[in-house]
Amino acid sequence: MTELYTASGSKVHAHKADIFCRDETRVDWHSKALWALREKRDRAAGSLPEWEQLRLLGSQLKLHTLSHLAQYLEQFEQQCLSNGIKVHWASDAQQHNEIVHGILAKHKVKKLVKSKSMLTEECHMNPYLERHGIEVVDTDLGERIIQLANMPPSHIVVPAIHMKKEEVGELFHQQLGTKAGESDPLYLTRAARAHLREKFLTADAAMTGVNMAIADQGAIVVCTNEGNADMGANLPKLQLHSMGIDKVVPDMDSVGVLLRTLARNATGQPITTYSSFYRGPQEGGEMHVIIVDNGRTEMMKDKILAESLKCIRCGGCLNTCPVYRRSGGYSYNYTIPGPIGIAVGAKHDDTNSIPWACTLCGSCTYVCPTMVPLDKIIAHHRRLKAEAKRLPYGKGGYMPLVGRFMANETLMNTSMSAARLALRVLPGSLLKPFSGAWGKYRELPVAPESSFASWYNKNRSR
Amino acid sequence: MTNKHTILSALKQSALDQHAMPAMDVVANNDDLVGQFNASLNTVAGTLHSEGGLAALQQAVDELIQQNMQVISLLDGIKGNRQVPETAHDLADIDYAVIPGELGVAENGAIWVNQPSHRVTPFICENLILALAKDNIVANMHQAVKQVALQPGELGLFIAGPSKTADIEQALVVGAHGACSLNVYLY
Ligand code: SF4
Numbered sequence A: 001m002t003e004l005y006t007a008s009g010s011k012v013h014a015h016k017a018d019i020f021c022r023d024e025t026r027v028d029w030h031s032k033a034l035w036a037l038r039e040k041r042d043r044a045a046g047s048l049p050e051w052e053q054l055r056l057l058g059s060q061l062k063l064h065t066l067s068h069l070a071q072y073l074e075q076f077e078q079q080c081l082s083n084g085i086k087v088h089w090a091s092d093a094q095q096h097n098e099i100v101h102g103i104l105a106k107h108k109v110k111k112l113v114k115s116k117s118m119l120t121e122e123c124h125m126n127p128y129l130e131r132h133g134i135e136v137v138d139t140d141l142g143e144r145i146i147q148l149a150n151m152p153p154s155h156i157v158v159p160a161i162h163m164k165k166e167e168v169g170e171l172f173h174q175q176l177g178t179k180a181g182e183s184d185p186l187y188l189t190r191a192a193r194a195h196l197r198e199k200f201l202t203a204d205a206a207m208t209g210v211n212m213a214i215a216d217q218g219a220i221v222v223c224t225n226e227g228n229a230d231m232g233a234n235l236p237k238l239q240l241h242s243m244g245i246d247k248v249v250p251d252m253d254s255v256g257v258l259l260r261t262l263a264r265n266a267t268g269q270p271i272t273t274y275s276s277f278y279r280g281p282q283e284g285g286e287m288h289v290i291i292v293d294n295g296r297t298e299m300m301k302d303k304i305l306a307e308s309l310k311c312i313r314c315g316g317c318l319n320t321c322p323v324y325r326r327s328g329g330y331s332y333n334y335t336i337p338g339p340i341g342i343a344v345g346a347k348h349d350d351t352n353s354i355p356w357a358c359t360l361c362g363s364c365t366y367v368c369p370t371m372v373p374l375d376k377i378i379a380h381h382r383r384l385k386a387e388a389k390r391l392p393y394g395k396g397g398y399m400p401l402v403g404r405f406m407a408n409e410t411l412m413n414t415s416m417s418a419a420r421l422a423l424r425v426l427p428g429s430l431l432k433p434f435s436g437a438w439g440k441y442r443e444l445p446v447a448p449e450s451s452f453a454s455w456y457n458k459n460r461s462r
Numbered sequence B: 001m002t003n004k005h006t007i008l009s010a011l012k013q014s015a016l017d018q019h020a021m022p023a024m025d026v027v028a029n030n031d032d033l034v035g036q037f038n039a040s041l042n043t044v045a046g047t048l049h050s051e052g053g054l055a056a057l058q059q060a061v062d063e064l065i066q067q068n069m070q071v072i073s074l075l076d077g078i079k080g081n082r083q084v085p086e087t088a089h090d091l092a093d094i095d096y097a098v099i100p101g102e103l104g105v106a107e108n109g110a111i112w113v114n115q116p117s118h119r120v121t122p123f124i125c126e127n128l129i130l131a132l133a134k135d136n137i138v139a140n141m142h143q144a145v146k147q148v149a150l151q152p153g154e155l156g157l158f159i160a161g162p163s164k165t166a167d168i169e170q171a172l173v174v175g176a177h178g179a180c181s182l183n184v185y186l187y
Helices: A013-021 A022-044 A051-067 A069-082 A093-106 A118-122 A125-131 A141-148 A165-178 A185-202 A228-233 A250-265 A296-300 A303-310 A318-319 A321-328 A338-348 A363-367 A376-385 A393-405 A408-413 A415-425 A428-437 A449-460 B004-012 B033-043 B053-066 B141-147
Strands: A086-090 A110-115 A134-137 A205-208 A211-212 A219-224 A240-245 A274-278 A286-292 B047-049 B072-073 B096-100 B101-104 B110-114 B127-132 B155-159 B180-185
Touching: A013 A022, A022 A250, A022 A318, A022 A321, A022 A363, A051 A069, A051 A228, A051 A250, A051 A303, A069 A086, A069 A286, A069 B004, A086 A093, A086 B004, A093 A240, A093 A286, A110 A185, A110 A228, A118 A125, A118 A240, A125 A134, A134 A165, A141 A165, A141 A185, A165 A185, A185 A228, A205 A228, A211 A250, A211 A376, A211 B155, A219 A228, A219 A240, A228 A274, A240 B180, A296 A303, A296 B004, A303 A338, A303 A376, A318 A321, A318 A363, A338 A363, A338 A376, A363 A376, A393 A449, B033 B047, B033 B101, B047 B053, B053 B072, B053 B096, B053 B127, B053 B180, B096 B110, B101 B141, B110 B127
Parallel strands: A086 A286, A110 A134, A110 A205, A205 A240, A240 A286, B047 B180, B072 B096, B096 B127, B127 B180
Antiparallel strands: A211 A219, A219 A274, A274 B155, B101 B110, B110 B155
8 A cells, every 4th residue: 555655654644544444333432422522512502692693703803813913912922021921932843842942941840741732742842852851741631641652642622532441541550550450530530630740749840832812911821621731830930831823812802702612612611610811920930931833924824724823722623523533633644633633734744635534514614613614724725735736646536526516616615515515416436435534434424405405506597 | 033023024924804803792691690600600510509608618617627627718707727838839738728709600600719829729729619709790701801800910710610521531520630629608
C-alpha cells in the first residue's frame, strides 16, 4: 500500500481510518460515546429559547473582533501591562517555545504543571521543554492518561475518548501502582487526584491555555471542570498562559455570550465548573501571557479561511461529525481532528487527503456556537488543493463522477446542498470509495428529503 | 521588527470586511430566580440550603469541627478552627473552606467569588461551602458579567458545583482536582 504514503511518510486519512475501522465494535462504541455528547448538547441548546440568537451574537462579536484584531490586541497588551502582567509575542511555534523556555530557565523551573492547551500541542511544546530538562506534567485527567500512554490527544475536549476504562486501568496499574484489573472510573479518578495533587504541591511553575482574553480588562479567562488549571496557577509563584491571537474578545459582555454557549455545546453542561478571570498575578508572583500567531494572520488573508478563527474550541463539531465519530481522532494528520481540524489543519497536511474526510453534510456548521461555516471552509480547501494540483491518491479518479457538482459554481457555493444531492442520486458504490475508509463498513448518511426537494424544484423550474 | 510588529502589520492584509459589534439585548427569564438557581445548582452537582441562613451555616461548621474536620472560614461572622496560613501550600489538609459568594446566576448555578486570600483556597479544600445573599441572584450571564467586580490585579471566578470529570469512558465522577462537594447557604 505504498501509494497511501506521501514522501514524508504520512498516511492519508482513508488509510488511517481503515486501521481504526477494522475493530467494528470499537468504532461503534466510539461513535456512540460521541453521539451521547451530541445529544446532551442538543438538550442544553434546546433548553434556551434564545439559543440561535446566542449563536448569531457569538458569530458577530467574533467577526467584529477579528476585523479589528490589531486594535484589540494592542488594547489587551496595554491593559495587561497596567495590571502587572508580562506580555510576549510569538510569530511561530519555535518562538513560542523559546519564550516559554526562557521564562522557565530564568526561574530555574524543573517541574511545570500544565492544563489543557491545544496551542501548546500545536507548538509541540512538551517535547521541546523535555529536551531542555524540564518535566512537564499534564494535569487534565484525560491529558494525563494520554501523556502516560505516550499518545497525542484524539479529541480537543475529551482527549482520551478513544480509550476503554480497562486500558486506563492497566495503564494506571503499570504507571501509578493502582490495583491490577481495577477499572472503576471513580477509583481511577481518585488515584489520579492523589497522584496529581503531589505534582501541584511540588511544581515550580504552571501553564494554562486561554479560553478568552478580555481586551478592555487585560484579563484572561480559563475554563475547566476539574479545577486543574487553577490548582496549578495558584500554588507556584510563576504562571504562564499561551493564547492564539484569535482568543481576544472586546469586553465582559462578549465573555457573557460565549460562556453561555461554550460548555453547553461541548458537553451539555450549563457552564464549566470553573470560569476563572485572571487580571494579574498573585501576591509576590509573576504572570506571563504569550500571544501566538503561528499561521493565523496567514489564514486572515483568505476571507473564507479567516472565519475558522471564530472557533472557541468547544469540540461540538467533532461530536456531531459522522466521519470523525467513525474514523477516530488519529486519522487527521493534525493535532486538531474533526471538522475544525480540517479547517485549520488542511494546509499542513502533506497527504492532501483530509479535506476529503468529510461528507459535506453540514452538521458541524449547524451545531457551531459561533457559526463557523465549516462545510464551506472544507469545500474551499478542496478547491485550494485542486487549484494547487495536489489532489490525494484516488480522488482524481473519482472527480469526473462528481465533477458535474464540483464544477458547477452555484452548487459549489452551496456545497451542503451539493453533497446532499450527491448522496441521493449517485449510487453508493460510486460514492463509497470517494468517501474513504470510514464509509466502507457503513451506509452513507441519508440525505434529508427536504433539501433534495428544494434543489429539485429549483432546478426543474429552470 | 519585533514579533509584535510583524503580527500587527500582517493583520493589515486581512481579507475580512469590517463588522460592527452586535447589540446584546437578550431577553432574560426573571421568574422565580431562587427556584431556577436551585434547579441549576442541582444540575451541576451542588446542594442548596435555603433555610436558616448564616445561623444554619455556623451550626453546620460547628458540627464539622466536632467531627475533627479542619475548617477555614474567609466569611466574616463564621468561625472555623483554622487561620489563614503563611503559605498557600499549607492549605493542603483543609477539609472545608467557607467563602463568601458575591453573585449567583440562575441559568447555570454559577457563583461569582472575588479574590480569596490565598487564591488556591476554593480549589485546594476537600469540600467547599459558599454563602450567598438571596437578593444577589441574577437571571443570566449577560446580567452577571455586568455586575461582578473584577478588580485590576485580582482573580475573580464563577464556580458552578464541585470539580468533576468524565474523562474515563464518559462516566461522571464528582471530585477531580478541585473540591469534591459544594454546599451553598442562602441568606
Ligand atoms: S468550529 Fe465551532 S463547533 Fe467546532 S470546535 Fe470550534 S466553536 Fe466548536
